[in-house]
Every structure is written in structure tokens, then in C-alpha cells.
Amino acid sequence: MERNILKVVNMHVSFKTQTGRITAVRGVSFELNKGETLAIVGESGSGKSVTAKSIMRLLPKHNSEITKGDILYEDRSLLKLSIKKMQEIRGSEISMVFQDPMTSLNPTMKVGKQIMEGLQKHQNLSKTVAHKRALEMMKLVGIPSAEARLEDYPHQFSGGMRQRVVIAMALACNPKVLIADEPTTALDVTIQAQILDLMKDLQQKMDTAIILITHDLGVVANMADRVAVMYAGKIVEQGTLDEIFYNPQHPYTLGLLQSMPKLNEDRSKPLLPILGSPPDLATLGEGCAFAARCPHTMKVCHSFTPQDTVVEDKHTVACWLQDVRTPKEYLPETVVAVNSQ
Numbered sequence: 001m002e003r004n005i006l007k008v009v010n011m012h013v014s015f016k017t018q019t020g021r022i023t024a025v026r027g028v029s030f031e032l033n034k035g036e037t038l039a040i041v042g043e044s045g046s047g048k049s050v051t052a053k054s055i056m057r058l059l060p061k062h063n064s065e066i067t068k069g070d071i072l073y074e075d076r077s078l079l080k081l082s083i084k085k086m087q088e089i090r091g092s093e094i095s096m097v098f099q100d101p102m103t104s105l106n107p108t109m110k111v112g113k114q115i116m117e118g119l120q121k122h123q124n125l126s127k128t129v130a131h132k133r134a135l136e137m138m139k140l141v142g143i144p145s146a147e148a149r150l151e152d153y154p155h156q157f158s159g160g161m162r163q164r165v166v167i168a169m170a171l172a173c174n175p176k177v178l179i180a181d182e183p184t185t186a187l188d189v190t191i192q193a194q195i196l197d198l199m200k201d202l203q204q205k206m207d208t209a210i211i212l213i214t215h216d217l218g219v220v221a222n223m224a225d226r227v228a229v230m231y232a233g234k235i236v237e238q239g240t241l242d243e244i245f246y247n248p249q250h251p252y253t254l255g256l257l258q259s260m261p262k263l264n265e266d267r268s269k270p271l272l273p274i275l276g277s278p279p280d281l282a283t284l285g286e287g288c289a290f291a292a293r294c295p296h297t298m299k300v301c302h303s304f305t306p307q308d309t310v311v312e313d314k315h316t317v318a319c320w321l322q323d324v325r326t327p328k329e330y331l332p333e334t335v336v337a338v339n340s341q
């Protein structure tokens with residue numbers, strides 16, 4: 001039985017910039033179930049990190065605002081919590097790991113002390129018990145000579161080991177939700193695989209739900225149960241891993257998949273990049289934001305924003321091609337092929 005732990009409902013996030021107001025997240029909705037991994041994918045600038053930071057309430061105060069929608073954690077609105085209450089939730093119930101481990105680490109403090117700090121603050125543990133738990137976590141994330149390394153500073157660790165320390169810190173209080181924003185992008189491929197394996201292993205041991213933000217579909221294939229595809233501040237398609245990989249319906253999702261190298265495919269076949277670039281969020285009006293780059297654009301796409309259509313169960317897509325009035329000959333071959341199977 002799926003148990004929903006986090007729910008983002010029709011969230012809109014705006015920034016005041018020098019050139020005017022931009023809406024970076026434009027009506028995002030998704031649910032996260034206990035213990036599952038939801039991957040949020042999309043090109044740079046599509047609003048993945050803003051979505052994550054909104055959940056953590058870590059957006060810059062001076063120029064950003066969640067203008068609409070809600071974020072429900074265990075049915076409580078996070079947006080209504082006081083700063084103090086939110087600080088209690090951050091790190092203990094919902095944790096975040098960033099691409100650059102140094103975002104989370106204090107360079108002037110020994111890592112052991114940093115892990116212990118969270119435990120003492122959130123779980124009121126004594127110094128001795130917190131030390132024991134910090135050591136346990138260092139061992140759990142696979143840091144050799146863990147006891148001695150508790151006494152080291154962040155710069156004494158390699159990039160991969162530093163990210164392990166951050167994961168130890170993020171999971172020390174056994175949070176129910178872990179948001180990992182490009183956690184392995186800065187690491188080389190073998191270390192990347194080790195960190196992802198570690199996250200999967202810890203997720204099983206601790207029953208953590210993970211929101212994994214990435215632009216790497218290979219990482220998604222290895223990690224995700226469900227996938228949300230973001231484009232220009234909106235989720236344009238979401239579904240299970242299989243639905244997104246084997247029955248993609250949005251031309252943007254198709255484009256992402258076609259631009260990804262596949263292991264079992266003829267290497268001489270060229271990859272197909274998505275031509276053009278994402279729209280300027282400052283001037284985005286009505287219509288589908290992908291219309292200018294889409295190979296299947298129809299007249300309606302430029303003037304009216306497509307609403308979510310249910311493909312099956314929880315697989316949804318926001319695209320005019322799904323509309324019953326769209327002639328079948330307009331559908332991309334891949335969509336037709338998959339749907340007529």
C-alpha cells in the first residue's frame with residue numbers, strides 16, 4: 001500500500017530580478033511515497049533546484065516568493081510553519097544533499113563534530129551518544145578508519161569521501177525524506193556509481209524516500225521508481241520509470257531519451273540533440289513552453305497551455321498531442337508505435 005509522505009500542490013515560485021519578475025516554477029504538483037525514489041529530470045534552468053529549495057524553504061528571502069500552491073509533509077503545510085519549526089524539520093525529517101559537498105560542510109570544523117551537531121540539536125543526544133552515532137554513520141557510508149577520520153577537517157577528504165560525509169550527516173537523524181540535488185555530478189564515473197549504490201543501500205536500510213534531481217537519464221534508470229520531467233518550470237510528464245522510458249508521450253521526454261546514449265545500441269547511430277534552447281522565463285506567455293522547439297507543434301500549442309492528461313493510472317502528460325481532437329497523423333511515430341502495441 002503506497003503511503004504518501006510529501007505532496008507538492010500547484011506550486012508557483014517567482015524571483016525578482018534586475019530585468020523584472022520571472023516565474024521559475026509554474027504550477028508544479030507531485031507526490032512522494034514512503035521509501036520510494038522520485039527523479040526530477042530536465043535541462044539546466046528548468047526549475048528542479050528551485051523546486052527542491054522551496055520544499056526545504058531555503059530560497060533566498062530577499063528576491064523569491066512561493067506565490068501559489070502548497071507543500072504538504074505528512075499532511076501538514078510546510079509553508080505555514082514558523083521558521084523555528086521549519087528548522088526542526090530540516091535535517092531531522094527532511095534532509096538535503098547538494099552537488100557540492102562544501103555547501104553543507106563547514107571547512108573550519110572537524111567532520112565528526114559537524115555530524116554530532118545535528119544529532120545534538122535535533123535528537124537532544126548527549127555528547128557521548130552523539131559521538132557513537134556519528135561513528136556508526138561514518139562506518140555505514142563506508143569511510144575507512146572511521147574513528148580517526150571523525151577528527152579530520154573536510155579538506156582532508158577526497159571529493160567522493162566528502163560526499164559520503166555529507167550523506168552521513170544528512171541521514172544521521174534518520175529523515176523520512178532525502179532531497180539529493182545532482183549529488184554525484186561533480187564526481188568521476190566510478191565514484192558516482194559508488195555513491196549512488198550507497199544511497200540505494202541506505203534507503204533500503206532506513207526506508208527513506210528520495211527526491212533525486214538530475215539531468216542524467218543513466219542515473220535515473222539506475223535509481224528511480226518514478227520520474228517527473230520538468231521543462232521551463234512545469235512538470236510536462238510524470239510516471240513510473242517504465243512508463244517514462246518505454247512509453248514516453250511528451251515530445252520533450254522523447255527528445256531527452258533520444259539524446260541519451262544507450263549501451264546496447266549501434267554506436268554509429270548519431271545521438272539526436274534537442275535543437276534550440278529553453279525559453280526566456282521573463283517573457284513566457286500562454287501556450288506550451290516547448291512549442292518553439294517541438295517537432296510536432298500545432299497552431300494550438302502557441303496560444304493555449306496544455307493541461308495534464310492521464311495516459312494511464314498516474315502517468316500524466318501535458319501536451320496537445322494527447323487531446324482527443326488531435327488527428328492521429330499528427331502523433332509522433334514513437335508515440336503511435338508504443339500506443340498501438
Ligand SMILES: Nc1ncnc2c1ncn2[C@@H]1O[C@H](COP(=O)(O)OP(=O)(O)OP(=O)(O)O)[C@@H](O)[C@H]1O
Pocket residue numbers: 015016017022024042043044045046047048049050051060063215281
Ligand atoms: N536566486 C535566484 N535569483 C533569480 N533567479 C533565480 C534564482 N535561482 C533560480 N533562478 C531562476 O530559476 C530558474 C530555474 O533554476 P533552477 O536552479 O531551479 O534550475 P535547474 O533545473 O535546477 O538547473 P540546473 O540543472 O542548472 O541546476 C533559473 O533559470 C533562473 O532563471
